[in-house]
Amino acid sequence: MGKKMLALTGAHAVAEAMRQINPGVVSIFPITPQTPIVEKFSEFYANGLVDTELIRAESEHSAMSIAIGAEAAGVRAMTATSSQGLAFMWEVVSTAVGLRLPIVMSVVNRYVGAPINIHCDHSDSMYCRDLGWIQIFCETNQECYENTLLAVRLAEKVNLPVMVLQDGFITSHCVENVEILEDKLAKDFLGEYKPKFSLLDTDKPVAIGPIELQDYLFETQYQAVESSMQVIYEYSKIGKELSSITNNKYDIFESYELDDADAVIIVSSSTAGTVKSVIDRMRKENKKVGLLKIKLYRPFPYKEIAEALNKLNSKHFAVMDRAISKGALPPLYTDILSSCFMLSKRPKIQSIVFGLGGREITEKEIENIFNNLLNNKINENEIEYVGLRK
């Protein structure tokens, strides 16, 4: 009831969500592998399926600047990007947070930098993980669709912008069945946007983006920190509401065959799906393996993850990063280490880096990772680069 099944790529699943959100302004600039999102939305626009003002900007920097202006004017504004595009708009990505504007942006993860590469890793969003945007990783096309809807409500509740992240090509260009809500159900869930202020309300003029110096900036920053601390609670609360119409779950992270596991992989995004498939097979061989899938990545649920890990049988984990922090430990690994610092008994953790620039990760490689954990082959002093030719 109230749903229909469509065969959609991850990119088109986001575009469907955007059609239902029907934002006031969508500002776009093409970049692989995000482009099919804005192409699909442009089709919706061309066919009169949305009321949106669609602005074809001359760069990602301007696309985000337009979204910022539109949100400050009090309407929902969205954009989408990847990789170099996210890097190019970085300056105003930080502005969106500083001005507390609830923009929702779909980021299709792709390697950023040189040599140029169009395929998936998480370096683009990892390089701006500490700006204050909420970041939600999606495993499936269904999650891409639903998290985009959820993100709008979450952003507006806490006045922080949200990035909804999916894997370039692997998710964005591959077709899955996606259950799309009836438009009315989606619209009822989204509700009418009631901005706290608007530049267009000329009877109550506001000045947005003033210069703040030593005497005020610290406090303004702290306000954003305080809002960020509400995200986990609000995410779960809004997730429950969405759950009542989709029957899917919106936990801040996902546990898969975790409770009795002797070996656990911690990973986000499409790779979690591959890990699940390996788990299903290994479980048939009576190997107790499990997955903790990262969904809400920023703000990072340190305490909640520590509590979950503490309850487990297993004290052997592998943390799989699809990005490197050059000159430092990998980003997700670092976050999990910080979580584990809260535990009385420290687990043994293998840091794994994989899949840079779209390098394939196979079920066999994942099975090896599990077997190494089960056999206590863990080197805590070294990062293991899976799939790297040496």
Add this chain to the structure above:
Amino acid sequence: MITIKDLALKIKNQESLISGGRWCAGCSFPPIIRTVLAAKGDNDVIVTNATGCLEVTSTIYPYNAWGIPYMHNAFENSAPTLNGIEEAYNYLKKDNVKSELKDKIKNKNIKFVAFSGDGGTYDIGLQALSGAMERGHDFLYVCYDNGAYMNTGNQRSSATPFGASSSTSPDGKVHHGKEEQRKDLIKIALAHNIKYVAQASVYNLVDLYNKAEKVFAINGPKLILVFSPCIANWQFQEGEAISVAKLATETNFWPLFEVENGKYKINFKPAERKPIEEFLKMQNRFRHLFKDKEGREIIKKIQENIDIEWQKLLDLENFTNK
């Protein structure tokens, strides 16, 4: 046509940019902004502003000199930020759209104005401005041109005049100030085939007012480039900004003209153009040109270039009005 007395009253009574800002005494941009906004008529105006002197002196939190909605985003994006605001307005005006905010604006005519310096316009903001003009948004872009990055202490921009010294094009033993000609922003704007582009100056506020009043009635992108002498970094005597600006026009260094639907109109033609030395000698940034033969050669080139450009302008006026 407004009289200077009526304009003075209008500026005095405006509440868009109030007094008490932290700009330098004798700064040129407050009268420019007040004059433009005094021409808004019954419209409401929303302003965006690039990072720069105007932004930092009018908004130091918790103080705010703006009586109308104002937004600063970053250095290079006053145009697209403004476009986003305007498109939100266009969205809300659609019949289909219903919201509380829509009810608040339904009886209003809102106009959208960006104010930026030359750094945010000629240099770092040029691509964003070009995109905004090409897309055809309904907005007025006003560049107050003081010929360098003045907020950070007088670094050369592509609007810095040939021969001027700045902190990054200083006069030295080998190099003698800026060695390149200014970028022609007016021609760049015109290349977007927009309906109205004008050059104005702080010394002639009636002319600026007339131009601003005209553009508030024109739909689409409009650009006004306004000469804005900088007391801190051009280094003339306090209270001389207007005299310096007047000489810039009387020497044909900064002609007042407008281009409406492709037709040029020169708003002021000096009966006898004054030699450029009169303009240059008032400012410390050109002082090095007067000390030796090399400097005098540069002055000669400046003069030659001015005369060539003026003739081109006359020709364009002739040609486009045939």
